[in-house]
Amino acid sequence: MLRTRPEPELDRRIAALALPALGAIAAAPAYSLVDTAIVGHLGRAQLGALAIASTALTMTGWVAIFLTTATTSAVAGLAAARAAGRAGRSAGAAYLVAAAGGILVAAAVAVAAPWIAVLLGARQEVLAGSVGYLRAAAVGIPFLYLSYAGNGHLVGLADARTPLRIAVSANVLNVVLEIVLVYGVHLGLLGSAWGTVTAQAAAAAWYGMASRRAAVRPRRPGRAEVAALLRDGHQLSVRTIALGVVPLTTTAIAARLGPVALAGQQIAMRVWFLLALALDALAVPAQVYVSSSLGAGDRGGAHRVGRRCLWLGLIAGIGLGVVTAALAFRVPALFTADAAVRHAAAVALLVAALTQPMAALAFVLDGLILGLSDYAAMRRAMILAIGAYVPVAALVLAFHPLGLPGIWVALGLWLGARAALLGRRWRAEFTPSVR
Numbered sequence: 001m002l003r004t005r006p007e008p009e010l011d012r013r014i015a016a017l018a019l020p021a022l023g024a025i026a027a028a029p030a031y032s033l034v035d036t037a038i039v040g041h042l043g044r045a046q047l048g049a050l051a052i053a054s055t056a057l058t059m060t061g062w063v064a065i066f067l068t069t070a071t072t073s074a075v076a077g078l079a080a081a082r083a084a085g086r087a088g089r090s091a092g093a094a095y096l097v098a099a100a101g102g103i104l105v106a107a108a109v110a111v112a113a114p115w116i117a118v119l120l121g122a123r124q125e126v127l128a129g130s131v132g133y134l135r136a137a138a139v140g141i142p143f144l145y146l147s148y149a150g151n152g153h154l155v156g157l158a159d160a161r162t163p164l165r166i167a168v169s170a171n172v173l174n175v176v177l178e179i180v181l182v183y184g185v186h187l188g189l190l191g192s193a194w195g196t197v198t199a200q201a202a203a204a205a206w207y208g209m210a211s212r213r214a215a216v217r218p219r220r221p222g223r224a225e226v227a228a229l230l231r232d233g234h235q236l237s238v239r240t241i242a243l244g245v246v247p248l249t250t251t252a253i254a255a256r257l258g259p260v261a262l263a264g265q266q267i268a269m270r271v272w273f274l275l276a277l278a279l280d281a282l283a284v285p286a287q288v289y290v291s292s293s294l295g296a297g298d299r300g301g302a303h304r305v306g307r308r309c310l311w312l313g314l315i316a317g318i319g320l321g322v323v324t325a326a327l328a329f330r331v332p333a334l335f336t337a338d339a340a341v342r343h344a345a346a347v348a349l350l351v352a353a354l355t356q357p358m359a360a361l362a363f364v365l366d367g368l369i370l371g372l373s374d375y376a377a378m379r380r381a382m383i384l385a386i387g388a389y390v391p392v393a394a395l396v397l398a399f400h401p402l403g404l405p406g407i408w409v410a411l412g413l414w415l416g417a418r419a420a421l422l423g424r425r426w427r428a429e430f431t432p433s434v435r
């Protein structure tokens with residue numbers, strides 16, 4: 001059903017936005033992957049502490065991802081409709097909400113760090129390490145949120161190259177700082193956290209400068225723009241909280257399977273997530289071009305972009321599944337010298353490889369529905385998809401021998417349910433108009 005005729009010109013447009021967007025999207029997960037590689041050689045307890053802390057921090061990032069997604073759709077649609085003033089005020093609203101929200105969330109994480117770590121299953125040495133990491137890393141949350149706002153502004157103007165340059169530079173800085181702070185200054189786990197915070201601050205400053213030089217510059221927002229962003233953000237944040245339930249519970253379940261399973265899951269999840277972002281990059285042109293086409297009144301063009309992105313995503317998902325399986329035999333050794341942890345990570349990655357095609361369809365459909373600005377449909381699909389995840393996850397919790405493979409089967413069912421529900425919404429939007 002997804003098969004389409006070759007369209008070289010459309011494919012070039014999609015690639016021109018998707019390829020540079022990949023680097024920007026990969027920024028935060030790349031921070032986590034670097035953390036995992038560097039901290040993994042400190043020991044099993046430190047890697048477990050990082051697994052707990054990075055899961056909680058990922059959730060704080062996802063809660064604010066509407067600063068990117070809603071801003072991208074708003075700026076793209078308004079710019080296509082030649083409403084530059086409103087587009088600039090929408091970007092300004094994103095920066096304002098990012099600054100205020102980031103400070104509030106950072107304070108909440110710093111105060112609640114011990115309760116968060118215990119809730120996710122941390123105990124003894126892992127608990128102490130995860131609390132310290134969370135409190136240090138909380139300083140970077142406002143900078144991360146400002147980067148989200150800047151990314152949404154620039155990508156909404158179809159500029160994915162600047163975010164790519166920022167992401168690459170920030171990650172290089174992160175690697176250098178972490179090596180110096182962790183092994184040179186011997187700050188251990190805390191050195192990893194402070195290296196990431198510094199890189200996040202540098203990225204936020206660069207985004208601010210790039211936004212001021214953009215064709216449509218951020219302007220002082222009015223109440224209408226702030227209210228619109230918060231309204232969209234509310235719908236998307238409910239969806240994100242539902243999305244966060246799954247990785248949070250997988251980490252909590254892995255923690256209850258023991259320190260080896262927890263450390264192995266940390267490695268597998270970070271590797272899988274970074275690879276899966278190659279698929280998520282296709283959601284960027286899907287969102288931008290659908291928003292732009294609809295803003296210009298071209299529904300046929302929006303539908304054509306969607307079909308092509310889904311087809312390309314499915315092909316990429318199958319290819320990345322093969323790559324994930326191949327990496328399972330080599331990559332874990334880069335993160336730890338612990339043979340038991342390496343084996344657990346390898347087994348998890350082999351099962352995770354099977355989920356990549358489903359992830360491809362789910363991620364691309366996320367972009368398409370974002371392009372429609374139907375945030376209620378995204379929220380509904382995410383909540384319902386949890387129903388496909390819970391039964392198998394509960395079985396793993398009750399029968400520990402199912403282990404990490406059981407966790408990844410549950411994740412695969414969740415991704416498949418998301419794709420099915422969002423696909424139904426996309427077909428409903430265009431079926432009457434294409435017959």
